[in-house]
Amino acid sequence: MKTAFTRRRLLKLLTAAGLSAPIASTHAQEAREPVGNPARDAERTTPGAVSGASHAVESKGQVLAYLKGLGRGSYLFGQVATWVHNENPDMDHPSNWIRKVRDHTGKLPGYGCITYDFVDDPFSDAAWNEGVRKLWERGLIAGVYSFFANPTGGRWNDPVEIEQIWAPGENAVKANFYRQLDRMAANLQWLKDRGVPVVYTPFVESDDRNKWHAKQGSEAIIRLYRLVHDYFQVTKKLDHIVWAYHTTQNAGALERCYPGDAYVDLLGKSAYGTGLPFAEYDWAVAKKKDQGKVIWWAELGIRGKSDPPRDCLDVLRKLESSFPELAGFVFWSDEGFYNVVGNLNGPELMAHPMILTLDGSMIRMRPPG
Numbered sequence: 001m002k003t004a005f006t007r008r009r010l011l012k013l014l015t016a017a018g019l020s021a022p023i024a025s026t027h028a029q030e031a032r033e034p035v036g037n038p039a040r041d042a043e044r045t046t047p048g049a050v051s052g053a054s055h056a057v058e059s060k061g062q063v064l065a066y067l068k069g070l071g072r073g074s075y076l077f078g079q080v081a082t083w084v085h086n087e088n089p090d091m092d093h094p095s096n097w098i099r100k101v102r103d104h105t106g107k108l109p110g111y112g113c114i115t116y117d118f119v120d121d122p123f124s125d126a127a128w129n130e131g132v133r134k135l136w137e138r139g140l141i142a143g144v145y146s147f148f149a150n151p152t153g154g155r156w157n158d159p160v161e162i163e164q165i166w167a168p169g170e171n172a173v174k175a176n177f178y179r180q181l182d183r184m185a186a187n188l189q190w191l192k193d194r195g196v197p198v199v200y201t202p203f204v205e206s207d208d209r210n211k212w213h214a215k216q217g218s219e220a221i222i223r224l225y226r227l228v229h230d231y232f233q234v235t236k237k238l239d240h241i242v243w244a245y246h247t248t249q250n251a252g253a254l255e256r257c258y259p260g261d262a263y264v265d266l267l268g269k270s271a272y273g274t275g276l277p278f279a280e281y282d283w284a285v286a287k288k289k290d291q292g293k294v295i296w297w298a299e300l301g302i303r304g305k306s307d308p309p310r311d312c313l314d315v316l317r318k319l320e321s322s323f324p325e326l327a328g329f330v331f332w333s334d335e336g337f338y339n340v341v342g343n344l345n346g347p348e349l350m351a352h353p354m355i356l357t358l359d360g361s362m363i364r365m366r367p368p369g
Helices: 002-016 027-031 038-044 052-068 097-105 125-138 172-193 218-235 281-291 313-322 346-351
Strands: 075-080 111-117 141-147 198-201 241-247 266-272 294-301 328-331
Touching: 052 141, 052 172, 052 241, 052 294, 075 097, 075 141, 075 294, 097 346, 111 125, 111 198, 111 328, 125 141, 125 172, 172 198, 172 218, 218 241, 241 294, 266 281, 281 294, 313 346
Parallel strands: 075 111, 075 328, 111 141, 141 198, 198 241, 241 266, 266 294, 294 328
Antiparallel strands: none
């Protein structure tokens, strides 16, 4: 049985990692502890109780151990829940892509990702935070993207003198960027205090020169990624984060823009169109085997808008035939043609015994309280 296999594997991984915290059992049990339960939140800060922050750090270790055990016949199904448009961060809202996937297939992904959009600010920080917490408390592994606004005050795709961020003294670019860092740090701290670990990607597609953060090449984005990592991890003590990094599908980008082993837990590439590429697969596999990194398709869109609907099971066939070491994949949102909603055999892909979704195949720690 798929459920028993996953349970044994996770327990084995947690034991090997020295973790022995209890794990969640079913949706029904978690449904008894609704998001925003005042009694439970109060208990998290009660002396002698397991604090939310401690739980978040411990759960981060469990999530990372779980992810490291994937590949070779066990592939995590992920879905971007919101990008930088108007998809509501509440996973139960009809505009949210987690909801759309569930409505179409009857199942929930094992991983969901919400974007904090500081460019257009379509939602409040509180709404994004509650959306992430709800993902975790429903049983999904929770992912977070940052879409930082251009610190010059221009558009997201305008150029920026990025070196001003490191210039001595004060300047407008530096001050703007650090305001955004502090804002994001406060959000991540809120999640930590409530026991929520996150897979965090500070810059989406690090080599995409359409975006301000990548316009000055690999050296600049590496330096910028490291700045965010050290500011959050060291200065702000946000040690509940699984650090994620990915590039476009451009050949060589993954290695060229890589921030370094000390800065990344999970690395991957985008794959759009019918080819399902992963150009630096051998390099990534070496990082997995030699450095313990998790590798995956960080963004997956399986056809273009003008292509005919595609068999979603092609994703599994490609994994098994070409990329078996990948931990899984994260379908893109925006339009259904990218993901299971607008293609063939989406329910069949999610029901396949090698594909790990929330329903019937994933377990994790209970929230404290």
